[in-house]
Every structure is written in structure tokens, then in C-alpha cells.
Amino acid sequence: MPIPATAPARNTKSDTDPDALSVLNHVFGLPGFRGAQEEIVRHVTGGGNCLVLMPTGGGKSLCYQLPSLLRKGCGIVVSPLIALMRDQVAGLLEAGVKAAVLNSTLSYEEASAVEARLLAGDLDLLYVAPERLLTPRCLNLLGRADVALFAIDEAHCVSQWGHDFRPEYIGLSVIAERFPDVPRIALTAPADDLTRKEIVDRLGLNNAPSFVASFDRPNIRYEIVDKQNAQSQLKAFIAERHAGDAGIVYCLSRAKVEDTAAALNKSGVEALPYHAGLDAGTRARNQDRFINEDGIVIVATVAFGMGIDKPDVRFVAHLDLPKSIEAYYQETGRAGRDGKPSSAWMAYGLSDIVQQRRMIDESTGAEAFKRVSIGKLDALVSLAETANCRRSRLLGYFGETPAAAKCGNCDNCLSPPLVRDGKVAAQKLLSCAYRTGQRFGAMHLIDILVGRLTERVTQFRHDKLSVFGIGADLNEKQWRGVIRQLVAMGHLAPDSEAFGALKLTETARGVLKGETEVMLREQVAGARIRSVRTKSRRGDIAPQIAGSGGAANPGLVGALRAWRSGVARTRGVPAYVVLHDATIDGIATSRPTTLAGLRNIPGIGDKKLEHYGDELIALVKAAG
Structure with a gap:
């Protein structure tokens, strides 16, 4: 990996704080760690196994990316979705990290080239689909390579009690059997005790510590409304609160996805459908447009979203009740990954409960599975019906005690029901x-x-x-x-x-x-919830840009976004891979006129400074 001369080389020391912080800054352009990231990085770099539970947008990726750069060898990341691999690798390459994928999108020649690079020690991170990893060819390849660690992302997929169980994940127990001396880190969003236990058992993490971050996403405003005419309610919600914003709308059936997307387009909202009934080419095009363009709304079944790294999704809406609080949390967590104010909105009615109960009753699952499923549904219905703070109820489900009884940023706090x-x-x-x-x-x-x-x-x-x-x-x-x-x-x-x-x-x-x-x-008649763009009782919930000295220059923000779109199109990557919105806001607020000043903006690492520094400084100066 081309780390500048001022950055320390890789090492395998157990006390890695100075090196980890330096690499974090030089490669990723970040001034410091968040929450338990530093402790996790130190533990894994020192050769330890662990389970990491963090909310979406909480910085899970750095917990295995940094140890992969600090340890000898290549970090192997098991990831369930091609889109996730592609976007993460694109971001790593932009930062100067030697990363690659090994999945079904590669030709035989391309896959052979990646395998050769792995054996030659020319990769820092390799993303592998679980199906590929479990093949004898791949296991033999990894046995001959210098492996720094194994990271099992979206680890809840290993659990039959989780909301997104994937049978191929069960086979990942082979990692602990075949590579007992290579550290393993399993990562997922919040999960209940049953799911956590199965992750630990199946991945051989029984004696490993668990790092559990706060599950609170204070920038997300939770709102659940009585379902009357769901499509009309959705259109009003978008028009009043999120006009022009990127968002995800979840529906239970393919037909409802198509109808809702058509209705949104008719009302002037650019919306695209996504479900398993569409051909692969259409799904890929719609997903790419959502990821790469601004202001696109995707209407989807739950098949969409896991692993989507798009940071500027401003709202997630549900027109049908999810199966559990875990599913609800995971899906709503795709809003506001950049920390800016965002919405989680759901229209809910009696028919949703009846439909979900019927699906459970008619399923072919064992009675024990049905009982657990009914319990999970009941917990979600209780969240929907509570008259108290929704965030407190949500966090309590995952065993976390909120700092305050009222969050000030959910519908029940902002407009208390009678x-x-x-x-x-x-x-x-x-x-x-x-x-x-x-x-x-x-x-x-x-x-x-x-x-x-x-x-x-x-x-x-x-x-x-x-x-x-x-x-x-x-x-x-x-x-x-x-x-x-x-x-x-x-x-x-x-x-x-x-x-x-x-x-x-x-x-x-x-x-x-x-x-x-x-x-x-x-509900109080006529009650209205303010736009998430305003301040809540908790104050401005958007993250503060380090070193900002005032308000962002709107003209400069527009110029930076236009420049970013052009670079993204040229390089064939999502716009946020070039620069995150938070980085653009930081530049537009601080308005640096030197490379040294630009380097202090979070998100500007050495490689991005080298690639884009002069152009960004020119844009700042042109904006006055």
C-alpha cells in the first residue's frame, strides 16, 4: 500500500495506538477514532478474535480495514453482497489501499489475476463472497496466502433467528477450523441475544470479547403514522419533508413496489423499483442510479439495502410492517449514515399485523421458530403502539438504557399522543x-x-x-x-x-x-411534525465539522458537488466515494486556500490530497 514516507510502516506489535492513529489520518483523513474503534483495532491487530455490534454508519468497516493495514498479510473480508464489495473497494482504492474483490462478476482471467496478487503479497484487503470462500479452490488458495485476518461482515446472516438468514453463512465455521491462528472479527448491526449467541457459536468466538457500541442514532427522527391511504400519505411526507432528497421506500410485495414507484413518478418524484422479479440488468441499473445520482428514491422489497454504503439517504419509509425490530432497525439505519438529520417514517395499520401473523402461521418453520417469530412481531407492534418515546423503546429492546426518558426527536416526543x-x-x-x-x-x-x-x-x-x-x-x-x-x-x-x-x-x-x-x-388531531432539517429539542443533531468557523458557503457547496459528480462519472465510482457530503461541508465552511489547510478537513487523506488538492483549492478561491 502506498503510504507516504511520513506514515509508519505496517507492524504486528500489540501496542499499536501511534501507528493506528497515524494510518487512520494519512490514509482515511480522519483525525481520531470514534467510540470503541480504537480498542477494537488494538485487540484485532494484536491477534485477538471478537464480535462487534455497531449501528449502521457507526464505523464498523474501519475496525477491520485498519488492522488489515497494520498486520502482516492481507485482510480477507467475507461480504454477502456484490454492491457492498464494489463500493468499499472503490473507496479503498481512492484512499490508496490495495484492495480487490473475488466474486462471480469476475472472468476466469480476472479472478486468476486477483489470486496471483494475493499469493504475491500485493493486496491489503480482499473481499470475498461466502459462496466463493467455501469452495475447495478458495480455501486452498487462502491456505497458501499470508492472511492478516478474517472479517465476517453482516454476521447476523449466520443466525436462523436473525431477520436475514443466509444458509451459506453457516459454512463459515470452517474458518475457525482451518485457520485457528488467524484472528476473526464478526461484525453486525444490533441483534438480540438469540442472534448474538448463534453468531458466537457458529463462528467459534465463544471465548472472544464482544464490543457493543451504543445503538442510538440521534440524527434519525422516528415517526409511525396510522395507515389510511399509504401512497397518499407517503407522497405528502416526501413533498413536505424531503423534496429532492434520496430515500428508500420498503414494500412487502413486488406488485406494491411497482405501483408505488409509478405513483411517485406521477407526482413528480423520481422513483425506481427494485425487487427480485426484475431482470438482473434492470436491478443493477436502478441500484447504480440510486447510488450514483442525487435525489433518487428507490422503492424496494427487503431484498434491497443490506450493504448499501450511500451516506446521504435522507429518509427510509415503510409502507408495510417489517417482521421484527431487528429488521426495522437495520432498514431504517440506512438513512443518515453521514450523521445529518434524517427520517424513519412508517405507515402502519391493523392489516399489517393480520398479514404478518398469517405469514407466520402458514410458514413451514418449526413451532419453536414460529413462537420466536411471533414474539419478535409482538415487540415491533408494541413499538408502533407505544405512547412513550419510540427511541427509548427501541434501545430498550436491545438492552440499552437511554440517557433520557424522552429523546426529543421522535413523533411521540415532538407531538405527544393523548x-x-x-x-x-x-x-x-x-x-x-x-x-x-x-x-x-x-x-x-x-x-x-x-x-x-x-x-x-x-x-x-x-x-x-x-x-x-x-x-x-x-x-x-x-x-x-x-x-x-x-x-x-x-x-x-x-x-x-x-x-x-x-x-x-x-x-x-x-x-x-x-x-x-x-x-x-x-394522536392529537392536526398534529404535525416539523421537518428534520430544523433543530430538535436536542439541538442541531448534524455532526459538527472539525475546525469549522461558521456557516458553509452555499455557492461553494454547489460548485463542489458539481465537481464531485464530474469526477465520479469519469472514474466510474459513486459520488460519495470521491468525497462525502460531510467533507464537502467541511471545505465549504473552512474554505481552505492552501493544501495544508485542506489536509485538515476530515475525509481528506494523503491520496485524496494528491489527486484532488489543487482542483479543490481552485474551487475555493473561485468562490471567493
Whole structure:
């Protein structure tokens, strides 16, 4: 790796602080470590194994990239997605690191050339797909190479209890068996105890320390709204809060992805679909446009997103309920990787719970797996229904105690919902469900409660029941909220044998007898959440640029972005690989007029200074 003469050479000392900090600065242009990064780098460089859990955007990559540069040999990174490998390697090459990939996109000749470089000691980092690593050819190759470490990225894929299980990851246990003396570092975003235990067991990390960073992403504003017309709500959300921003919209089905993308385009939002039903070429083109262009919205199934390094995704929206809090956290975490204010928005309704429960009930999984899946779904529904701080509930799920009871940057903190005694409403609803034989869905029950003489109501003579019209004090929207919350509390449940029907559970008895307290949340009418571009009660949640002396020059920001786009097109890499937005903001704020001043901007390492320094200084001077 072409580290400048002023930077120290690689070494294998256990006390690596001075070298690690110097390489961090010279290669990556960063002035210091964040959180536990330094401790992790020291541990792995010294030959130790470990499990690292950090939020998306928390700096996991540096935890294996730096030890790979500091240890003798090449760091082998197991990565599940081609897009992730490609973008990380592009960024490393820009920083002057000798990096390469070994995956199915390479021809035989190209793969042979990479293998030759590995054996010759001409690589610092090699990214390998798990399927490729497990082949006899690749294992024999690694046995003959000088390997610095193994990094297993997205390690939650090894767990059947995780939200993104991949069978090929199970085979990675061979790493510990074949290479017991090479340090292993497994990395993932937050995971529950079951998932963590399986990662440790399968990857042979039983005696290794776990480094668990805070899972809080204070720059992300969490908001969950009652689903009415999801597409219209989404269009209003984007128009009011994120016009012109890059974003990801998640839908459960391919058809809904297509419909939503078409609706957004019709409303003037440039949106592209992404799902497994599209041909590979279309998927690749749409993903490349999202990564390389500004302001593109991708509408996707959950097949999209893992490993996407795009730092300036300003919002992630869900039109359907994810399967678990882990999935929700992982997906929403793709917003605001650069630390700037961003949104996690979800439209949620009773149909989401019914659909997810039916999918679990109809799955071919073992009963134990179904029980765990239902427990995970219930936890997510509780997050959606809570009247308290969503961030506190989210962090608590992962075992983290938040610094404050209220974050000041979620919908419940910014516009607190009313909480009222809902015992009488709950009794009316449960009685209605019981007296109709527990064979009908939400809409029919609401028709009876509000006294609506529909064809079905009269057909079944439900207008003759004592519960007919007893709920006229609430409107349809309010009753939908009552039903949804009673399902969330476990007093009502979807009937797996009668599609759409709601039946009473054992706990409903206590509600009907008046022995169980029922508190219901009700959103304040007309409540509006401010744009994430404004300041929250916690102050400006965007990261501060080191050395900034004032506001960024808007004209210079525009000029730098235009220059970056041109360089990215010429080099065939994403714009953020050339310079991150935070680096552009730092330049536009400090306005350095010398190379030495530019070198002090975070994100400007020696290679970027060498490649782009003169052009950047010229842009600063031209902007005055």
C-alpha cells in the first residue's frame, strides 16, 4: 500500500495506538477514532478474535480495514453482497489501499489475476463472497496466502433467528477450523441475544470479547403514522419533508413496489423499483442510479439495502410492517449514515399485523421458530403502539438504557399522543366480537358498533344484537385504533383458520370483567411534525465539522458537488466515494486556500490530497 514516507510502516506489535492513529489520518483523513474503534483495532491487530455490534454508519468497516493495514498479510473480508464489495473497494482504492474483490462478476482471467496478487503479497484487503470462500479452490488458495485476518461482515446472516438468514453463512465455521491462528472479527448491526449467541457459536468466538457500541442514532427522527391511504400519505411526507432528497421506500410485495414507484413518478418524484422479479440488468441499473445520482428514491422489497454504503439517504419509509425490530432497525439505519438529520417514517395499520401473523402461521418453520417469530412481531407492534418515546423503546429492546426518558426527536416526543382509559370501548368491542361468533373482521365489527345498516349486517341479523349502535360515540377511524391496539395488547388475535376474522384471547376475559386496565393512545388531531432539517429539542443533531468557523458557503457547496459528480462519472465510482457530503461541508465552511489547510478537513487523506488538492483549492478561491 502506498503510504507516504511520513506514515509508519505496517507492524504486528500489540501496542499499536501511534501507528493506528497515524494510518487512520494519512490514509482515511480522519483525525481520531470514534467510540470503541480504537480498542477494537488494538485487540484485532494484536491477534485477538471478537464480535462487534455497531449501528449502521457507526464505523464498523474501519475496525477491520485498519488492522488489515497494520498486520502482516492481507485482510480477507467475507461480504454477502456484490454492491457492498464494489463500493468499499472503490473507496479503498481512492484512499490508496490495495484492495480487490473475488466474486462471480469476475472472468476466469480476472479472478486468476486477483489470486496471483494475493499469493504475491500485493493486496491489503480482499473481499470475498461466502459462496466463493467455501469452495475447495478458495480455501486452498487462502491456505497458501499470508492472511492478516478474517472479517465476517453482516454476521447476523449466520443466525436462523436473525431477520436475514443466509444458509451459506453457516459454512463459515470452517474458518475457525482451518485457520485457528488467524484472528476473526464478526461484525453486525444490533441483534438480540438469540442472534448474538448463534453468531458466537457458529463462528467459534465463544471465548472472544464482544464490543457493543451504543445503538442510538440521534440524527434519525422516528415517526409511525396510522395507515389510511399509504401512497397518499407517503407522497405528502416526501413533498413536505424531503423534496429532492434520496430515500428508500420498503414494500412487502413486488406488485406494491411497482405501483408505488409509478405513483411517485406521477407526482413528480423520481422513483425506481427494485425487487427480485426484475431482470438482473434492470436491478443493477436502478441500484447504480440510486447510488450514483442525487435525489433518487428507490422503492424496494427487503431484498434491497443490506450493504448499501450511500451516506446521504435522507429518509427510509415503510409502507408495510417489517417482521421484527431487528429488521426495522437495520432498514431504517440506512438513512443518515453521514450523521445529518434524517427520517424513519412508517405507515402502519391493523392489516399489517393480520398479514404478518398469517405469514407466520402458514410458514413451514418449526413451532419453536414460529413462537420466536411471533414474539419478535409482538415487540415491533408494541413499538408502533407505544405512547412513550419510540427511541427509548427501541434501545430498550436491545438492552440499552437511554440517557433520557424522552429523546426529543421522535413523533411521540415532538407531538405527544393523548392516553385515555379505554376499558369501556374495549369491552364494547370484545362483546361485539364475541356475540357475532368471533367469525368476522374489523370492518364488520365497526359497522355494528356505529350502527351502520350494511347488507352483511342485515343478512346476519346483527342489527338485532344488543351491541348494535353502542359505539356511536366513536368514529370509524377511532374504532380502527381501538381494534389495532387490542390486537397489539394481545386481547384480540387474528384467526389463522378464518381469514380476516378476529377472536378473543384468554386475556380478554379480564377486560370484559373489568379486572384489566386498558389505556389507549389517541394522536392529537392536526398534529404535525416539523421537518428534520430544523433543530430538535436536542439541538442541531448534524455532526459538527472539525475546525469549522461558521456557516458553509452555499455557492461553494454547489460548485463542489458539481465537481464531485464530474469526477465520479469519469472514474466510474459513486459520488460519495470521491468525497462525502460531510467533507464537502467541511471545505465549504473552512474554505481552505492552501493544501495544508485542506489536509485538515476530515475525509481528506494523503491520496485524496494528491489527486484532488489543487482542483479543490481552485474551487475555493473561485468562490471567493
